[in-house]
Amino acid sequence: KNEVEQSPQNLTAQEGEFITINCSYSVGISALHWLQQHPGGGIVSLFMLSSGKKKHGRLIATINIQEKHSSLHITASHPRDSAVYICAVDTGNQFYFGTGTSLTVIP
Amino acid sequence: NAGVTQTPKFQVLKTGQSMTLQCAQDMNHEYMSWYRQDPGMGLRLIHYSVGAGITDQGEVPNGYNVSRSTTEDFPLRLLSAAPSQTSVYFCASSRTRRSYGYTFGSGTRLTVV
Numbered sequence: 001k002n003e004v005e006q007s008p009q010n011l012t013a014q015e016g017e018f019i020t021i022n023c024s025y026s027v028g029i030s031a032l033h034w035l036q037q038h039p040g041g042g043i044v045s046l047f048m049l050s051s052g053k054k055k056h057g058r059l060i061a062t063i064n065i066q067e068k069h070s071s072l073h074i075t076a077s078h079p080r081d082s083a084v085y086i087c088a089v090d091t092g093n094q095f096y097f098g099t100g101t102s103l104t105v106i107p
Numbered sequence: 108n109a110g111v112t113q114t115p116k117f118q119v120l121k122t123g124q125s126m127t128l129q130c131a132q133d134m135n136h137e138y139m140s141w142y143r144q145d146p147g148m149g150l151r152l153i154h155y156s157v158g159a160g161i162t163d164q165g166e167v168p169n170g171y172n173v174s175r176s177t178t179e180d181f182p183l184r185l186l187s188a189a190p191s192q193t194s195v196y197f198c199a200s201s202r203t204r205r206s207y208g209y210t211f212g213s214g215t216r217l218t219v220v
Contacts, residue, residue: 042213
C-alpha cells in the first residue's frame with residue numbers, strides 16, 4: 001500500500017522548459033514536504049506546505065487539501081535542476097515518502 | 108556551523124554484529140529523525156525524537172534502537188545486523204517537527220553481509 005504516489009517517475013526536459021511534478025496521497029496530513037536529492041545523494045528541503053501555494057525563486061509548490069494532491073513546478077528549467085524530487089507527507093504520527101521523480105534537464 | 112553530521116559514511120557489517128550510527132547537530136534543533144532509503148521504496152522513517160529524553164517509533168522501527176540524552180545527539184543502534192538492514196541511512200533535524208527546513212545529514216551507506 002502506497003500512501004504517497006508521484007508522477008512521473010522519470011522526466012527529461014530541454015533547458016528552459018516548464019516542469020510539473022505531481023504528488024497524490026491517500027492519508028490525512030498536517031503538512032506536505034518537497035525534497036530534492038542531488039545526484040551525489042544529499043537531500044535538501046525545498047518546501048513545507050499545509051495549504052495554498054509557495055514560491056522560492058523558480059520553484060513553485062501548490063497543494064489542494066480536498067483533492068489530496070500537490071504539484072511542484074519548475075519554471076525556466078536548468079541543467080542544475082537535474083535531481084530526484086521527493087514528496088513526503090506528515091500525518092502527525094508518521095511520515096510517508098513517495099519514491100521520487102528523477103528529473104534530467106538537457107542543455 | 109556544521110549542520111547535521113553523520114558518521115560513518117560507509118560501513119560493512121557481518122550478520123549478527125551490532126553497531127551505532129552517529130548523528131549530531133549544532134543548530135539547537137528539537138526534532139531529530141532517522142530514515143532508511145532503499146531502491147524502489149523511497150525513504151522510510153525509522154525513529155524520531157521531539158526533544159531530549161523523548162523518542163518514538165516511525166514506520167520501520169524493528170531491529171533499531173535510539174536514545175536522545177542531549178539535544179545535539181541522536182544515535183541509531185543496530186542490535187543484531189541482518190542483510191535486510193543493508194541500506195542508506197539518513198539523519199535529519201529541524202527546529203520542531205512542524206518547522207520548514209529539515210536539514211539532512213550526508214548519509215551512511217551500510218552493507219550487511
